[in-house]
Amino acid sequence: MDAQTKALYEARAEIIKAMAHPTRLFIVDHLSRRKACVAELTNLIGADMSTVSKHLTVLKSAGIVEDHKQGAQVYYALRVPCIMNFFGCVESVIKTNANRQLRLVK
């Protein structure tokens, strides 16, 4: 694999890596419905606010979300809605896996 091809796949992996965490996945899912500030997300998630903030930083660096201040609060919004396409396919993988499991039992 030449350097350029490698760089391409590394760039892609960066984006996907940013999604590869349950909390960040939840955040993306939630933001796909409405923008939210850190405190709001922290509440829903039930982790330390600093933890949530760092997850948001990861998503932001990847370019998946964007933030804007509104008073003392920082609101985050989904920047690339097509990310939601991931879920459909992921769900189908999970379903396929489950079916395979079932077949083994039956």
Added chain:
Amino acid sequence: MDAQTKALYEARAEIIKAMAHPTRLFIVDHLSRRKACVAELTNLIGADMSTVSKHLTVLKSAGIVEDHKQGAQVYYALRVPCIMNFFGCVESVIKTNANRQLRLVK
């Protein structure tokens, strides 16, 4: 976030985590065109065969690829073609990011 919701996002993250590596992304991309055996992929990737084999194990455990023996060789194939939808969106994230960069410079 209640335990069930958490479990759901964890399951989803498992799948995405399996994709979150340049080499594995390359493998998935390649397998979307044709099935291939380990030696073949190893050649294209240029890493130790044991490394490639382990990447394939990760993809297989996630249910993204499946394998079948053909003589002494093990062929891998994409099990869930919709995974390829990821690329389109990832590409658009990369493009959006690049445009943002440009705007900063201009």
Added chain:
DNA sequence: TGCACATTTGGCAATATCGCCAAATCTGCG
């Protein structure tokens, strides 16, 4: 200015991931 609230940053321990090497398996065949 100084307080209260919202968020980010620094730091650290626990854990997970990665890639290579060496050794173990597995397969077809003489």
Added chain:
DNA sequence: CGCAGATTTGGCGATATTGCCAAATGTGCA
């Protein structure tokens, strides 16, 4: 059986990720 080729597994050091706490920073307002 025993060898050669293909693949997987075990193990290890290096590196990256994660989550919490404490401390720092930013913001609106009295």
